[in-house]
Amino acid sequence: HGFLTDDRSPPSLPSLPIIGSLLSLRSESPPHIFFQKLKKRYGDIYSLMMGSHKVIIINNHRHAKEVLLKKGKIFAGRPRTVTTDLLTRDGKDIAFADYSATWRFHRKIVHGALCLFGEGTTSIEKIICRESSAIDLAPELTRAVTNVVCALCFNSSYKREDPEFEAMLQYSQGIVDTVAKDSLVDIFPWLQMFPNEELRLLKQCVSIRDKLLQKKYEEHKADYSDNVQRDLLDALLRAKRNAENNNVSTNDVGLTEDHLLMTVGDIFGAGVETTTTVLKWSIAYLIHHPQVQEKIQEELDSKIGVDRHPKLSDRGKLPYLEATIREVLRIRPVSPLLIPHVALSDSSIGEYTVQKGTRVIINLWSLHHDEKEWKNPELFDPGRFLDEEGNGVCSPSVSYLPFGAGLRVCLGEALAKMELFLFLSWILQRFTLEMPIGQPLPDLQGKFGVVLQPQRYKVNARLRACWEKNLHIHPDSDVE
Ligand code: HEM
Ligand code: PLO
Numbered sequence: 067h068g069f070l071t072d073d074r075s076p077p078s079l080p081s082l083p084i085i086g087s088l089l090s091l092r093s094e095s096p097p098h099i100f101f102q103k104l105k106k107r108y109g110d111i112y113s114l115m116m117g118s119h120k121v122i123i124i125n126n127h128r129h130a131k132e133v134l135l136k137k138g139k140i141f142a143g144r145p146r147t148v149t150t151d152l153l154t155r156d157g158k159d160i161a162f163a164d165y166s167a168t169w170r171f172h173r174k175i176v177h178g179a180l181c182l183f184g185e186g187t188t189s190i191e192k193i194i195c196r197e198s199s200a201i202d203l204a205p206e207l208t209r210a211v212t213n214v215v216c217a218l219c220f221n222s223s224y225k226r227e228d229p230e231f232e233a234m235l236q237y238s239q240g241i242v243d244t245v246a247k248d249s250l251v252d253i254f255p256w257l258q259m260f261p262n263e264e265l266r267l268l269k270q271c272v273s274i275r276d277k278l279l280q281k282k283y284e285e286h287k288a289d290y291s292d293n294v295q296r297d298l299l300d301a302l303l304r305a306k307r308n309a310e311n312n313n314v315s316t317n318d319v320g321l322t323e324d325h326l327l328m329t330v331g332d333i334f335g336a337g338v339e340t341t342t343t344v345l346k347w348s349i350a351y352l353i354h355h356p357q358v359q360e361k362i363q364e365e366l367d368s369k370i371g372v373d374r375h376p377k378l379s380d381r382g383k384l385p386y387l388e389a390t391i392r393e394v395l396r397i398r399p400v401s402p403l404l405i406p407h408v409a410l411s412d413s414s415i416g417e418y419t420v421q422k423g424t425r426v427i428i429n430l431w432s433l434h435h436d437e438k439e440w441k442n443p444e445l446f447d448p449g450r451f452l453d454e455e456g457n458g459v460c461s462p463s464v465s466y467l468p469f470g471a472g473l474r475v476c477l478g479e480a481l482a483k484m485e486l487f488l489f490l491s492w493i494l495q496r497f498t499l500e501m502p503i504g505q506p507l508p509d510l511q512g513k514f515g516v517v518l519q520p521q522r523y524k525v526n527a528r529l530r531a532c533w534e535k536n537l538h539i540h541p542d543s544d545v546e
Pocket of ligand 2: 161237238239241242245275331332333334335336339340400401404405516517
């Protein structure tokens with residue numbers, strides 16, 4: 067095998083030409099799966115060169131937690147890449163911004179604004195339930211999810227067939243298809259990224275998105291008031307005003323117009339693409355496993371009944387649904403390689419030394435499909451997240467980090483969990499999801515990108531018999 071190891075560096079893959087040929091053998095594998103396969107040859111942690119950058123790939127939870135938690139502060143950097151610089155005006159957002167005072171500041175503002183809508187208050191529950199009641203799947207589902215995050219960011223919502231909404235979906239898919247791939251392109255020549263065609267598409271999509279963000283920004287500036295905070299954009303505008311009133315340079319504290327726009331862009335983009343993707347995966351798996359769907363419906367029928375809709379406070383009563391959501395997030399993680407981290411100083415991972423500037427990719431796919439940690443990892447089995455009596459959820463393995471961990475942990479975890487619980491419980495209370503006759507079962511492979519999306523598929527939502535006589539229930543009647 068003869069892989070090269072300098073003293074205490076992680077085993078490193080041979081030089082690029084050889085990887086190139088390795089890849090050409092297995093070019094059908096997306097990177098998270100290819101990285102998992104390399105584990106057999108090089109171990110759980112290995113390094114490789116991406117162009118001039120050294121990259122370490124981590125495939126187990128012990129090293130992953132060392133990077134994200136124990137040494138979280140050291141590995142809290144982000145690399146700069148052509149596509150993310152394009153998307154975020156050179157890292158003026160949160161997710162793709164390098165570690166800095168500005169990044170910390172923006173995380174804090176967003177966190178505060180999300181908490182205002184947070185679990186404690188009923189207002190986010192009201193918003194999600196209002197949208198749950200309007201669902202007719204596929205596009206409707208996406209619109210519903212979009213309207214939740216629209217309420218949070220812009221205090222607005224989209225009506226059916228709104229052209230702005232359609233345009234948003236289009237540009238956002240374009241961005242998902244192209245952004246952040248370039249951090250992998252050097253080692254994945256077959257992705258055929260860079261060259262022009264995709265970069266042109268990205269630029270076009272980003273410019274459409276920017277116009278939308280700019281419009282919302284101008285609207286908010288026009289009727290901004292110090293007395294009311296309607297949404298995240300108001301919270302950001304307030305922070306900017308405060309800095310200006312105190313004669314602090316907005317450039318020094320990262321409160322320029324660019325920063326505000328890019329931060330809202332992050333939350334809006336993440337809010338739409340992640341939750342929608344998980345809902346699509348959930349439905350795909352439910353169609354594949356009708357017995358799981360039946361069990362969730364039995365649980366809904368016995369714990370909630372048909373006289374009212376589920377609410378957040380029912381979460382503890384529906385362990386099987388909760389377990390199903392956890393299992394979906396395990397088997398098809400939204401972000402299979404997280405976002406790359408960067409070492410901000412010289413450090414180590416396990417017994418290996420790591421130099422400042424090294425990029426670290428946590429292969430969440432490997433963590434979630436580790437045979438030492440999960441029995442039959444490719445099997446969809448919500449039961450693994452249930453305690454022995456089946457009355458509560460449990461954490462069967464520490465090799466599970468769907469939202470990451472540490473300083474860079476997902477900012478939207480609480481929101482996403484609320485949405486997934488409410489949307490799925492509302493849908494399954496009323497509908498049984500099936501594949502249309504003559505249609506193939508949904509493909510479960512996934513398209514790799516900045517989010518791991520399922521391939522398109524068709525689904526029938528059949529109104530459940532127990533619900534037919536209940537159509538008179540008013541959507542708001544049971545939500546305080
Ligand atoms: C980052 C997962 C939904 C906002 C992340 C990361 C993961 C993740 C794995 C990267 C962690 C890292 O690089 O170490 C998920 C999953 C979601 C979800 C599985 C849905 C089920 C959301 C939502 C929002 C959001 C709804 C917005 C409200 C963010 C932001 C970051 C992030 C801003 C970047 C944090 C930083 O770099 O400091 N998420 N996410 N996410 N997420 Fe989420
Ligand atoms: C999704 C497409 C949008 O148009 C722009 C956007 C902004 C933030 C990104 C998001 C995209 C994809 C999912 C990301 C999110 C920030 C955190 C989240 C990368 C590209 C995850 C899962 O890490």
